[in-house]
Amino acid sequence: MADTIDARIWRGGADGRFETFSVPRRASQTVLDVVTYIQRKLDPTLSYRFACRVGMCGSCAMTVNGKPRWTCRTHVARLEDGPLTVEPLRNLPRIKDLAADMAPFFDKWAKAGGRFVPSTDAEADFAIVEPASAERRAADAGIECIGCAVCYSACDLVSWNPDYLGPAALNRAWTLVNDVRDAGNADRLDAVAGDAGCHACHSQQSCREHCPKSLNPTASIAGLKRATLRAAWKGGP
């Protein structure tokens, strides 16, 4: 194996181009290590985003060899052979180089009713939520989302319908639908039942396939489809 990596890195905004850098190969080297090496040793004008480097913060996701991935936990040695290609995430505006504008992604969390609506005031005692209850287990299944937008970037439905709320926002809505302390479900189900909501999902499952936390937004969206149908049957949204 060559002792250097040919890294093709996206430079510029939407009308940018690839620039190739030669980076020394190291043991246990991640894609984020490669990008950081380029920025620190070869070209300090390279823009990219990261924070924790340990798969918790969700800020370093990029398109690596055509697939959305968290770069801090993606080892170069485990990737496909050939040059390493790194671009910003798909389905989001490109700001500069590897930095995508995350605003549309998080705006959709708000549109999907992703804000917790308390059902009691702050004076109330702690809510008791049985860990084994069906609602708690459904909420637990989706709650570990780190907001990296890998699923949003992998989703063809977002590419085809830019208004589509996307897997992460709908997954968030589903965790709140199952939160027994929350009082916002009528508005939330209304928000996710529209043309750009859960029923726009075609169950392609790319979100589930690529989620670095092994979450399953497809199952969450299916849950929302059933919940909105039930609500419609009862005369709700």
Add this chain to the structure above:
Amino acid sequence: MNRPHRAHPAWWAFAVHRASGLALTLFVPLHFWALGTAIDGEAALDGMLRWTDNALVKFAETGLVVLLAAHMAGGVRLLAVEFLPWSDRQKTAVAASAGVAIAAGLLFLFNVTAA
């Protein structure tokens, strides 16, 4: 070339479902036209049916049967995804729906060649 993020069975199942649905939609007017020949009398319908006996048409009909079975089995799989509790055996479900489509096509073909 397909995009790398699509390289998994559930995406291909979606693509087959969409393509088979579109192809069947295009076939429906042809199907109604064939049935409509009966309006001109028994002879017109029989003439058309005799034409469909030729090998090339039977081969094309096998393709139609595969498309129909693929669309139906894929539709059942999707209903299961959306209305039943989640199963992690999605790859198996995709393989099973593909198996149903191929089996239906082979059965039709064997029936045609045996006749």
